[in-house]
Amino acid sequence: MSKKYSSFKSHQLITENWRKYLAEEEPPASPSPGDAVLSKLGGDLTAGGVVKVVDFLNSPIGQDPKVRVALRGGDDDGEPTDEVMNIAPASPSVGKMGPTQNEISLMKSIGYPLSTLDSVTNVATGDITGQGKRIVSSGPLVIDGHHRWSSTWAVAGSGAKISATNISLPGSSADQKLAGAQLAIAATIDPGSGKIPSASAEAVDDEGNPLPSDNILNKNAKTIAKMILDRVGQTVSKEDGGSGAPLLSPEYLEKIKLVPAAQQYWGLKPEMTPDQVKGTIISVVAGNLSQLPPAQGPERDYMPQFDGGDTHDGQVSLDAVADTMKSGETNYKSRYESKRGTQTK
Numbered sequence: 001m002s003k004k005y006s007s008f009k010s011h012q013l014i015t016e017n018w019r020k021y022l023a024e025e026e027p028p029a030s031p032s033p034g035d036a037v038l039s040k041l042g043g044d045l046t047a048g049g050v051v052k053v054v055d056f057l058n059s060p061i062g063q064d065p066k067v068r069v070a071l072r073g074g075d076d077d078g079e080p081t082d083e084v085m086n087i088a089p090a091s092p093s094v095g096k097m098g099p100t101q102n103e104i105s106l107m108k109s110i111g112y113p114l115s116t117l118d119s120v121t122n123v124a125t126g127d128i129t130g131q132g133k134r135i136v137s138s139g140p141l142v143i144d145g146h147h148r149w150s151s152t153w154a155v156a157g158s159g160a161k162i163s164a165t166n167i168s169l170p171g172s173s174a175d176q177k178l179a180g181a182q183l184a185i186a187a188t189i190d191p192g193s194g195k196i197p198s199a200s201a202e203a204v205d206d207e208g209n210p211l212p213s214d215n216i217l218n219k220n221a222k223t224i225a226k227m228i229l230d231r232v233g234q235t236v237s238k239e240d241g242g243s244g245a246p247l248l249s250p251e252y253l254e255k256i257k258l259v260p261a262a263q264q265y266w267g268l269k270p271e272m273t274p275d276q277v278k279g280t281i282i283s284v285v286a287g288n289l290s291q292l293p294p295a296q297g298p299e300r301d302y303m304p305q306f307d308g309g310d311t312h313d314g315q316v317s318l319d320a321v322a323d324t325m326k327s328g329e330t331n332y333k334s335r336y337e338s339k340r341g342t343q344t345k
Contacts, residue, residue, distance in 0.1 A: 034070025037061060044333040046171045050178035054302045057186050058195040068191035071183060072324070074331040083170075083332060085184070085325035090137060090166040091126055094149055095158025097137065099217070100174045100297030101146045106214040106227050107247075109150040110285060111236040114228075115245040115252060121261045123156045126163035136306060136318065137164040138177045141296065144306050144318075150216075150292060154285045156265050165318070167325060170332065174296035181304040181321075184330045188321045189312060197305035197312040216289050225286035232278070253277045 038045065045053060056062040074083040113119040113128065122130040128151050135145025142149050145164075152160050169177035186196050216224055232248045245252070257268040257277050266284045268277055297303065305311075306318040324330055 032066065032070060034064070034066035034068075035073070037064075037067050038070050038331065039334065044170075045183055046176045046179040046332055048179070049173075049175035050182055050302050051175075051298055053179040053182050054196065057182065062186075063194050065191035068186060068189075071187040071331050072329050074187075075328045081328055083330055084328035085170070085180070085330070086168040087322050087326055088166055089134070090164040091161045092137065092140075092164060092166075093158065094153045094160050094162050095291075097140050097142050097149065097162075098293040099142050099146055099149070099295045100178055101142070101300055101303050102217070102295040102297055103213070103215040103300060104146055104150050104217050104292060104295075106216045106224070106289075107231065107234075107236070108147040109154050109216065109289060110228060111247065113151055113155045114247050114281065114285070115236040115249070117252070117255055117259055119151075120155055120256070120259055120265065123152055123160055123261065123265070126161055128152050128155065132163075134163045134165045136181075136304075137166045138169040138181075139166070141174050141177060143167070143169070143178065143181055144304060150289065153292065154288050157288050158291060165322070167322075175298075178297055178302070178304060180330070180332060181306075182302075183332045184321050184325050185304055185306065185316060187330045188324045189316050193312065193315060195311065197307075197309040197316060198301055199303070199305050199309035199311075200300075217292060217295055219290060221283075221286045221290040224289050225282050228282045228286060248278055248281065250274060256281075 041056065042048070061067060075081075118130055119128050122128050125132075127133045128148055133145070133148065135149055136143040149162060152162050167181075169180040171177045171180055182196060189196070214227065216227070219227075228248075233246050235244060236247050238244065253274040256262045257270055257272055259268075262268050262281075266281050268280060272280070306316065306321050308314060308316045
């Protein structure tokens, strides 16, 4: 071996060792501003529950695009699978599920099935609307789609099956799982879109005046039956799932008694008079709705809106949020190390 070659190898070895030394001694990169904010909030953002999470996300700091970008860094933190939320189709019985929303509207529960004939038949498909929709669940909890769930129960009782998209949301309580859903939504929408999607909890008339609450949770069958009876003949708005037809109209009462599914669920018979049909339907539906379990979640203002709600219509969808969840991008627990400088997805 020549001296020249030996000298080159020695120099190369010294250089490589020096580089390794520098790499070992190099201080870690400082966190991005967004990561620093998340780190101050704690090791698991879902632990404090949905109210705390939503209040933060809607605060000036929580609306900062840098923070929203950091919320997308779950697969960039060295543990790309630790925040994955698994998603799968499911067909649970409605009676084995409970609401997270603390109000269930009577008219949004009965408006569609008690004004349209097809809805009662559609129950057997798993979607009372007949459009192939799925509610969002997390185990035994209804996360989104409460009124399709309550409508199904109203028509067919607790044993009816409903089509669901089941998500393994983090946390052990409804409060924590809702927080996980809200963080995933915030990680999906445009970083500069401000507050997260929401839907108003207040029912108002055409002139904006507050309407009396028609919440049916924790109401007995007699009370719910009177509530239904008081609304007979009212036009069911599209917001309540109707087609503009009156609730329990004479035409509906005449035709529904001939529908096999209505005969099965409600005990209707072709020879019944309109008053008998109406009385039977109200009695069965009120009895079914009185069995709804109590809610485990907060006011509607804090509930996840996967379709954008009243504030972000067209800006987000369940499919888009599901992609964020499945990929593990929702950065809800430490380490918080999102990609530097990334502002859009």
